[in-house]
Amino acid sequence: MSKMTQRKSLEYIKKDYKRTRTLPGSWYLASYKFKFNITHMKPFLEKLKEKKLIANQCSSCNRVFFPPRLVCGKCFVKPDKWVDIRDTASVSTYAISYLKDPETGEVQQRPMVLVHHDGADTTSIAELAPDVNVKDTYVGMPIKVHWRDERTGGIMDIEYYDKVDDDSDDLRYKK
Amino acid sequence: MQKVGIVGYYQVKLYSDANYGRYEMIFEASRGALDKAGLKKKDISTVISCTNDYYDGRTISNCFTVEVGGGYMADESKVEMDGAHAVLYGLMRVLSGNHNLAVVWGGSMASCYPYHAARLYETDPTWERPLAYVNDITSAGFQMRAYMEKYGVTAEEIAKVVVKNKKNAAKNPLALEEAQLANLSVKDVLNSGIYADPVTELMVAPPCDSVAALLLAPEKQALKITDKPVWIKGVGYNQDAYYLGDRDLSGCKSMNLAAKMAYSAAGIKDPSSEIDVAELFEAYAHEELIFAEELGFADKGKGAEINSAINGDLPINPSGGALGGNPPCGTGLIRVIEAVKQLTGEAGEYQVKGAKKAVASGQIGMCAQNNILYVLEGN
Numbered sequence: 001m002s003k004m005t006q007r008k009s010l011e012y013i014k015k016d017y018k019r020t021r022t023l024p025g026s027w028y029l030a031s032y033k034f035k036f037n038i039t040h041m042k043p044f045l046e047k048l049k050e051k052k053l054i055a056n057q058c059s060s061c062n063r064v065f066f067p068p069r070l071v072c073g074k075c076f077v078k079p080d081k082w083v084d085i086r087d088t089a090s091v092s093t094y095a096i097s098y099l100k101d102p103e104t105g106e107v108q109q110r111p112m113v114l115v116h117h118d119g120a121d122t123t124s125i126a127e128l129a130p131d132v133n134v135k136d137t138y139v140g141m142p143i144k145v146h147w148r149d150e151r152t153g154g155i156m157d158i159e160y161y162d163k164v165d166d167d168s169d170d171l172r173y174k175k
Numbered sequence: 176m177q178k179v180g181i182v183g184y185y186q187v188k189l190y191s192d193a194n195y196g197r198y199e200m201i202f203e204a205s206r207g208a209l210d211k212a213g214l215k216k217k218d219i220s221t222v223i224s225c226t227n228d229y230y231d232g233r234t235i236s237n238c239f240t241v242e243v244g245g246g247y248m249a250d251e252s253k254v255e256m257d258g259a260h261a262v263l264y265g266l267m268r269v270l271s272g273n274h275n276l277a278v279v280w281g282g283s284m285a286s287c288y289p290y291h292a293a294r295l296y297e298t299d300p301t302w303e304r305p306l307a308y309v310n311d312i313t314s315a316g317f318q319m320r321a322y323m324e325k326y327g328v329t330a331e332e333i334a335k336v337v338v339k340n341k342k343n344a345a346k347n348p349l350a351l352e353e354a355q356l357a358n359l360s361v362k363d364v365l366n367s368g369i370y371a372d373p374v375t376e377l378m379v380a381p382p383c384d385s386v387a388a389l390l391l392a393p394e395k396q397a398l399k400i401t402d403k404p405v406w407i408k409g410v411g412y413n414q415d416a417y418y419l420g421d422r423d424l425s426g427c428k429s430m431n432l433a434a435k436m437a438y439s440a441a442g443i444k445d446p447s448s449e450i451d452v453a454e455l456f457e458a459y460a461h462e463e464l465i466f467a468e469e470l471g472f473a474d475k476g477k478g479a480e481i482n483s484a485i486n487g488d489l490p491i492n493p494s495g496g497a498l499g500g501n502p503p504c505g506t507g508l509i510r511v512i513e514a515v516k517q518l519t520g521e522a523g524e525y526q527v528k529g530a531k532k533a534v535a536s537g538q539i540g541m542c543a544q545n546n547i548l549y550v551l552e553g554n
Contacts, residue, residue, distance in 0.1 A: 029232055031288060031289050032232030032287060032288045033232075033286070033288065034197075034232065035193075035195070035196055035286075035287060036196045036197065036198070037195070037196030037199045070196070070198050070199065070202070070243065071198070071202050071242045072242070073242030073246075073247030074216070074247060074248070076206060076209070076216035076245055076247075077206075078202075
């Protein structure tokens with residue numbers, strides 16, 4: 001086929017489509033390593049073992065980050081202060097996800113929430129306790145950390161968040 | 176064309192296995208560049224990063240680096256080629272007239288993945304991969320052999336490039352420690368482990384960890400920021416064919432065309448007399464000779480005859496070049512930074528006396544498939 005004939009229509013490309021074949025492929029990520037800094041998270045992880053929460057604070061804009069951040073993006077400096085924060089929080093926003101068990105086909109309704117800890121300026125992603133009714137969830141709902149029984153000093157020590165009553169003792173300010 | 180100046184830079188020291196988190200390293204580079212220029216976060220208007228999903232082992236490799244690279248609430252984008260290509264993107268952004276300060280950063284950590292094994296995936300999966308294991312080193316072997324055969328260049332002449340660059344690297348405090356070899360001999364280079372005959376271990380630019388950052392500003396702002404900006408006088412870039420079989424491997428056509436483009440923009444007629452210093456990204460020792468020829472510093476096949484030592488006629492890679500450490504995605508950017516250091520007189524022990532005009536190159540692909548060249552001039 002000459003160049004001129006080819007230009008007249010795109011049919012000469014399209015007629016090849018039926019011969020396309022699909023092959024499986026993979027990317028061997030097992031040979032990769034991932035390095036990350038631990039100095040900015042170590043004090044935080046150590047405190048988790050004692051059922052205590054701390055957050056880091058940028059001394060330039062005074063924002064309190066929970067979980068701790070390496071860099072304050074706004075000021076472009078490292079947050080250099082540690083502050084204690086409480087284990088009570090409120091639901092900042094939430095979405096309900098429907099997770100299907102691949103084996104049984106059973107569908108679970110689970111509210112995924114953004115948690116705003118009392119004393120922090122940022123929110124973090126978490127799940128609510130399994131006994132919380134999806135329909136009862138609302139923005140601003142008071143919640144509290146449910147600690148794992150055996151804590152290893154990792155972010156997973158926070159198992160999920162329990163719902164607390166509006167007039168609960170947990171919400172009262174204690175010295 | 177509006178003048179664009181390089182107003183700041185920072186390079187993290189090259190390490191073969193850095194005791195750094197990835198984000199820390201990026202933060203050190205971009206914060207360091209801002210501090211050097213005496214600027215603040217609010218001065219940044221655009222951020223161009225250069226990382227590679229394949230090298231980082233995750234997709235969208237710039238999505239975790241927004242805060243540490245200075246991209247928070249700024250105009251941010253990524254180039255997935257060499258750091259020198261990111262400079263081009265930053266340059267275009269500044270030339271658009273919409274930006275007063277571009278931060279360009281690039282680099283990666285070669286200690287986190289098998290660099291040369293990842294590059295096996297560069298060949299064509301249908302026609303090339305099933306037939307032979309060819310990665311960047313093997314293809315460099317093709318190129319080196321083709322170059323030596325065509326022009327009668329000996330392996331000793333190519334080994335001399337390694338000796339010179341490793342010796343230069345010994346004077347550069349930021350170069351890779353393992354590459355700082357002041358007492359290397361030609362014999363050592365030829366007797367080092369064979370990677371893909373005729374390419375030996377020491378002829379390969381050692382992959383390592385580092386991040387570098389550069390600041391670009393339009394003329395008016397550049398002069399406000401610093402007394403010693405370095406101006407980008409010309410830039411040229413070109414891409415050769417993907418298939419190795421479609422190219423003449425004894426030369427580098429794309430570098431030739433990139434050089435023509437850059438020289439015409441900068442008004443350079445006789446490169447060998449007008450250029451004072453060259454910083455070339457030679458991923459393999461023989462590439463430095465091929466590039467020098469394509470850049471018009473010597474006739475074809477005569478690249479080895481240039482006196483390219485620091486105090487020579489035309490110093491090439493006084494910083495040690497890529498043979499002094501090759502952080503993937505950052506090397507081309509470091510070449511630009513080294514050229515800037517030469518022009519501002521900040522190169523210290525490896526300073527070329529009276530350097531006024533410099534060229535810096537970046538490359539990507541097998542056998543330097545895609546090349547980019549900058550012509551830089553001091554103030």
